[in-house]
Amino acid sequence: MIKKQFNPFLAMLSSLTLLAGSQMVYAQQDAVVADELLEEVVVKGFRVSVASSVEEKRDADTIVEAISADELGILPDTSIGDALARLPGVTLLRAGGQAGKINIRGLTGDFVQTTLNGREQTATSGSRQVEFDQYPSDLISGAKVYKSPKASLIEGGVAGTVEMQTASPLDNAEAHKFNVNLRGSYNDRADEAVGADDYGYRFSAAYQGKFADDTIGVALGYSRMTAPYVNTQFAGFAYTNSWDVNNDGQDNSVSEGFEMQQRGGEEIRDGYAATIQWEPSENFTLKGDVFYTTFDSEAFARGFRVKTLANGELTNLAIQPNGAITGATITPWSDNDYFAVQTTNDDESRYRESISGGINAEWRDGPWTVALDISRSEADQTFTNSVTWSMPFEDMSAATLMPERDLSVSYLLHGQNVPDISYSNASDYTNLNKMGLAKVGVYPYENTDVLDAFKADIQYDISDSSLFSSFEFGVRYSERTYSADRSVFEYGHDFGLNSSATPDQPALALTDNTASVVNFASEFANFPSFLMVDAMAVLAEHGITPTPIKNWNNNWTLIQSGEVYEDVLAGYIQANINTELMGKTLTGNVGVRIVETDQSSSGLQQLQGAELGSGPDIVDGNGVVSNDYLPVVRGKKFTDYLPSINLNYHLTENDYLRFGAAKVMGRVPLQKLKSGGGSWASDGKFNMWGNTSPFLDPFYATQYDLSYEHYFDDTSGNVFAALFYKDIESFIEDSTIYNYPFADNGILVPTDPTTGEAFANGEYQTAVNNDKGGYIRGIELGYNQAFDFLPGALSGLGFTGSYSYTESEVENIISSGAVGWDATLPGLAPNVFTGTLFYDYEGFSTRLSVNYRDAFVNEEVMAENPQNVYYAEETILNYQASYSFDSGLSVNFQISNLTDEPSLTYFGESAQTGNVNYYGRQIFAGVNYSF
Structure with a gap:
């Protein structure tokens, strides 16, 4: 709503008025x-x-x-x-x-x-x-x-x-x-x-x-x-x-x-x-x-x-x-x-x-x-x-x-x-x-x-240039919040x-x-x-x-709920071309876009061994308290440089030859950026599931286009x-990584109650590039x-x-x-x-x-x-x-x-x-x- x-x-x-x-x-x-x-x-x-x-x-x-x-x-x-x-x-x-x-x-x-x-x-x-x-x-x-x-x-x-x-x-x-x-x-x-x-x-x-x-x-x-x-x-x-x-x-x-x-x-x-x-x-x-x-x-x-x-x-x-x-x-x-x-x-x-x-x-x-x-x-x-x-x-x-x-x-x-x-x-x-x-x-x-x-x-x-008709500059800032809510x-x-x-x-x-x-x-x-x-x-x-409610018996209702945050600051410079090449008109543009992204997600990470009290008290929809879950916020920052060029060569008044080249990016589907994860312990190892990750990189591609048009x-x-x-x-694909170094990637590994020491690294069911x-x-x-x-x-x-x-x-x-x-x-x-x-x-x-x-x-x-x-x-x-x-x-x-x-x-x-x-x-x- x-x-x-x-x-x-x-x-x-x-x-x-509309x-x-x-x-x-x-x-x-x-x-x-x-x-x-x-x-x-x-x-x-x-x-x-x-x-x-x-x-x-x-x-x-x-x-x-x-x-x-x-x-x-x-x-x-x-x-x-x-x-x-x-x-x-x-x-x-x-x-x-x-x-x-x-x-x-x-x-x-x-x-x-x-x-x-x-x-x-x-x-x-x-x-x-x-x-x-x-x-x-x-x-x-x-x-x-x-x-x-x-x-x-x-x-x-x-x-x-x-x-x-x-x-x-x-x-x-x-x-x-x-x-x-x-x-x-x-x-x-x-x-x-x-x-x-x-x-x-x-x-x-x-x-x-x-x-x-x-x-x-x-x-x-x-x-x-x-x-x-x-x-x-x-x-x-x-x-x-x-x-x-x-x-x-x-x-x-x-x-x-x-x-x-x-x-x-x-x-x-x-x-x-x-x-x-x-x-x-x-x-x-x-x-x-x-x-x-x-x-x-x-x-x-x-x-x-x-x-x-x-x-x-x-x-x-x-x-x-x-x-x-x-x-x-x-x-x-x-x-x-x-x-x-x-x-x-x-x-x-x-x-x-x-x-x-x-x-x-x-x-x-x-x-x-x-x-x-x-x-x-x-x-x-x-x-x-x-x-x-x-x-x-x-x-x-x-x-x-x-x-x-x-x-x-x-x-x-x-x-x-x-x-x-x-x-x-x-x-x-x-x-x-x-x-x-x-x-x-x-x-x-x-x-x-x-x-x-x-x-x-x-x-x-520009009126007196033999190469460019104009220059463009710009900046854009955006804040995006995506929330997912599950219940049963x-x-x-x-x-x-x-x-x-x-x-x-x-x-x-x-x-x-x-x-x-x-x-x-x-x-x-x-x-x-x-x-x-x-x-x-x-x-x-x-x-x-x-x-429908969230409850610990169906813990996926809490793990699959959460928010994704995406702050983007982008700037660009673009030169618009209007010149002659071999006696024919050449138009188009050339420029670069610089994009800085800060992406993160909040969610719940399931621990193991609630008797340790390692997480805060969280109440589900049935009023049941659990301390086997840790609220987390995880993410990353990165900067991209996206150059592009578009040329339109006027062969005649009715015939155009166009060329374009660019580096492009496409952002990760929002639901794949969630940070929540369930877990289980077996044979002294800590394992996690979720098939999502706030650390995913965007899709990147280099592309070329060539077009002939007759009017x-x-x-x-x-x-x-x-x-x-x-x-x-x-x-991006779902993948299981074995012996995953959880602690090295900022994921808390709980203590094994049978040994008093941290669980060994187990498998991580996650999403990867x-x-x-x-x-x-x-x-x-x-x-x-x-x-x-x-x-x-x-x-x-x-x-x-x-x-x-x-x-x-x-x-x-x-x-x-x-x-x-x-x-x-x-x-x-x-x-x-x-x-x-x-x-x-x-x-x-x-x-x-x-x-x-x-x-x-x-x-x-x-x-x-x-x-x-x-x-x-x-x-x-x-x-x-x-x-x-x-x-x-x-x-x-x-x-x-x-x-x-x-x-x-x-x-x-x-x-x-x-x-x-x-x-x-x-x-x-x-x-x-x-x-």
């Missing part, structure tokens, strides 16, 4: 684009955005890709993430069907820097990765992706820097502009998930106005989205077990299990943006702006979980050539209680809140320009991960409950298709006399990320057993008031039926209130080809053109598209049971293609867009555990159409994911199924009015 320190910005929200969206006017309106030859070309519809984006790329002093306000304003995307996915070298990672995170040039969001109005953004993800579905496209006037950095750009983008902008109302051509948009939405798979919403809507309103002889500008914007969340899913778990199952001399890999679930709910996003701009003279501008969004995702997940296949007898085997088992009949061993078939009724709701704002003042006096900026960005996330497991018992009315053991499960995977699943006792899972609520767990994740920053930039223009509530036992830890927590009976039968549908119709259980109502019937002189458009090469020094760096290289091709030269109605045609190929020598060996698999660099999809065929003629506008990407490796979380998987190749089609009337009214129609493309994953080989997710088509229809 947004905390009290947000109040100044909430006050700004109510007093500043940002935004009338620049997002659905433009079936005319626009005038002037090219370099001062030839005026009148264009309409989507081609407005193509022309604007081409001109921004042409005028840029680095290698960039751009999206114009017009492109976002005409049938706007659900979020800015959808729009960014159309740019060369950018791939999209769908989360819940939404455009949440992006990869750039084969690198994940951990390597992407994101700014809004030039200000670094905090993230709601619990990491540094910005979730772009948090940003309504209605409130964003434009975006750029910087692929080659410059010294004046905030550091942190090894893959690239995404720069989003909101409206500057004094730049608007009209004195007053108002825009209203309303459209309804429908998901065509909503009826497959019981309780899921079918319909939603989007509404946005925006105003821009100029007052006091155009010296004061005001922009206001509001956007609301309610959307059905629908997902029918099969999810396979990682192949972590191995043995010779059929005694043929070859070890086999066996999956942990799998889930089949119906997921549904509703997503509600509200966005507010405001800008007030004052320009009393041509020498001074004062601008204040604020951007605020909330995203509330109410989501359930219901179905089956088949768990720990290795604890059963496997027969009727389907075995792949690599030894992986992709089909079997599993029967529990008589002496093993840890194979289970459970029904799940989980709550995976998230609430995200983000606010970003600041005040910017700019003075211009002769050759001098001075700009000062003060800002704050804060992001909060609460993820309520509630899991409930019901399972069959022999007789729920018995005095002593015994889990049903007379059962078997048969499954057969079909690669990237829905598998076959059957149970020997399928009727038990809808029988109230058999089914009991065995386990309820509530595991909240709460994160807060706050960034305060100040920067000053000075530019001095648990009732019962995973496998329905009354263990010694929970003897008074037996399975709870279900009734007609708390459970009802649900069936799978469509491609998943062969799956067995199950009971939809209201677990909170069951607990309430027994007087149980689920209240058409008879129509708006261009064609380009770009080569890039990045040499990354190292990556590895030595597995290497190159990433590739090529990008692009073509954009409106075919104005065609006769008559054919002149409305146009195309914009790009292709990129990326490769890397970086490989990871993923351990997967008996056999590992070679994995590419996470986030790297070798082949990516985006294309849009559009048609704008008179009042009619339509376009068909395609986004294709190859398979790539990334991490996903299944059953609370991260696992590395391949995301299968994917082709997404989107269709949009509209008609505009002279009155300013337009009607529009849109289909997202036209072919209902599923999201698919697998483990190394496509036969080893990971996830099969169907999100359905989203259909929109509505009206827009602009005046």
Whole structure:
């Protein structure tokens, strides 16, 4: 939740008059684009955005890709993430069907820097990765992706820097502009998930106005989205077990299990943006702006979980050539209680809140320009991960409950298709006399990320130099605090057993008031039926209130909580080039950015032997005191020098050859910098776990870019080809270090009570900078053109598209049971293609867009555990159409994911199924009015 320190910005929200969206006017309106030859070309519809984006790329002093306000304003995307996915070298990672995170040039969001109005953004993800579905496209006037950095750009983008902008109302051509948009939405798979919403809507309103002889500008914007969340899913778990199952001399890999679930709910996003701009003279501008969004995702997940296949007898085997088992009949061993078939009724709701704002003042006096900026960005996330497991018992009315053991499960995977699943006792899972609520767990994740920053930039223009056009200097200081808070509530036992830890927590009976039968549908119709259980109502019937707390029995709740602090002081100098070389114009910049970082983290280090009283008394949520934990603050300081050069050689008026070279850095994911650690003692040795470290170094890379661009002189458009090469020094990985010198690294080693001396050094499960760096290289091709030269109605045609190929020598060996698999660099999809065929003629506008990407490796979380998987190749089609009337009214129609493309994953080989997710088509229809 947004905390009290947000109040100044909430006050700004109510007093500043706001940002935004009338620049997002659905433009079936005319626009005038002037090219370099001062030839005026009148264009309409989507081609407005193509022309604007081409001109921004042409005028840029680095290698960039751009999206114009017009492109976002005409049938706007659900979020800015959808729009960014159309740019060369950018791939999209769908989360819940939404455009949440992006990869750039084969690198994940951990390597992407994101700014809004030039200000670094905090993230709601619990990491540094910005979730772009948090940003309504209605409130964003434009975006750029910087692929080659410059010294004046905030550091942190090894893959690239995404720069989003909101409206500057004094730049608007009209004195007053108002825009209203309303459209309804429908998901065509909503009826497959019981309780899921079918319909939603989007509404946005925006105003821009100029007052006091155009010296004061005001922009206001509001956007609301309610959307059905629908997902029918099969999810396979990682192949972590191995043995010779059929005694043929070859070890086999066996999956942990799998889930089949119906997921549904509703997503509600509200966005507010405001800008007030004052320009009393041509020498001074004062601008204040604020951007605020909330995203509330109410989501359930219901179905089956088949768990720990290795604890059963496997027969009727389907075995792949690599030894992986992709089909079997599993029967529990008589002496093993840890194979289970459970029904799940989980709550995976998230609430995200983000606010970003600041005040910017700019003075211009002769050759001098001075700009000062003060800002704050804060992001909060609460993820309520509630899991409930019901399972069959022999007789729920018995005095002593015994889990049903007379059962078997048969499954057969079909690669990237829905598998076959059957149970020997399928009727038990809808029988109230058999089914009991065995386990309820509530595991909240709460994160807060706050960034305060100040920067000053000075530019001095030179009129009499044959080499430089200007010099820029600047300084930026920022303070960032990231906090993570964990807690837990648990009732019962995973496998329905009354263990010694929970003897008074037996399975709870279900009734007609708390459970009802649900069936799978469509491609998943062969799956067995199950009971939809209201677990909170069951607990309430027994007087149980689920209240998550921190407690020593689950000491990870305290160890994984903590704060990360990051203070950064950066300065830069940059010379902007404007000269001639061999009779042709050469522009660009050269500079260096110097960055001093002070990073640290506070947390708890677990000691050993509480009877020694070596730590202070700390009370948990149950009131239990422990002195086996030591509060620590650990960290490091370091300084980086980041030189860069960008050159643009004007071969002709329409042909450019660009070159860029730079040393770049990307900061460590925030959650990996935590200093807390658990411990254990064995054989006289002290050992620690945590897989985080405040001593990690950033990602570093040296990169080179070369681009050729040709701009058409008879129509708006261009064609380009770009080569890039990045040499990354190292990556971060979890590692176990044996005989680790704890004391030498500032970690207290407690006393062994049996010897009276310090424990010997044992193993340290931590995160490290590895030595597995290497190159990433590739090529990008692009073509954009409106075919104005065609006769008559054919002149409305146009195309914009790009292709990129990326490769890397970086490989990871993923351990997967008996056999590992070679994995590419996470986030790297070798082949990516985006294309849009559009048609704008008179009042009619339509376009068909395609986004294709190859398979790539990334991490996903299944059953609370991260696992590395391949995301299968994917082709997404989107269709949009509209008609505009002279009155300013337009009607529009849109289909997202036209072919209902599923999201698919697998483990190394496509036969080893990971996830099969169907999100359905989203259909929109509505009206827009602009005046």
